[in-house]
Amino acid sequence: MSTVQYSATSPYYTTDTFGQFLDVINFRNFPKYIDDQVFQINKIYEFRPDLLAFDLYGNAGLWWVFAVRNPNVIEDPIGDFVSGTNIQLPSKQTLTTALGI
Numbered sequence: 001m002s003t004v005q006y007s008a009t010s011p012y013y014t015t016d017t018f019g020q021f022l023d024v025i026n027f028r029n030f031p032k033y034i035d036d037q038v039f040q041i042n043k044i045y046e047f048r049p050d051l052l053a054f055d056l057y058g059n060a061g062l063w064w065v066f067a068v069r070n071p072n073v074i075e076d077p078i079g080d081f082v083s084g085t086n087i088q089l090p091s092k093q094t095l096t097t098a099l100g101i
């Protein structure tokens with residue numbers, strides 16, 4: 001394993017590296033909390049999980065959270081992010097706790 005360390009907000013944070021190569025991605029799971037909200041993706045955010053992440057969490061780099069939190073709905077984090085799709089949104093506090101940020 002390499003000494004390369006990704007930031008806590010990166011989807012690669014818990015993924016091992018071997019030299020200049022990443023291992024198979026190891027996503028972190030987010031527990032369901034009572035403060036999770038159901039959100040219907042609208043045209044503003046269609047194919048743009050980065051914009052929704054920025055608006056909700058102040059960090060566009062957290063786009064991957066939506067796919068991890070909704071694995072049965074979003075397999076392709078961009079292609080499946082379409083208008084009319086209902087997804088579960090973890091609260092900012094949940095992410096802060098789960099990611100240690």
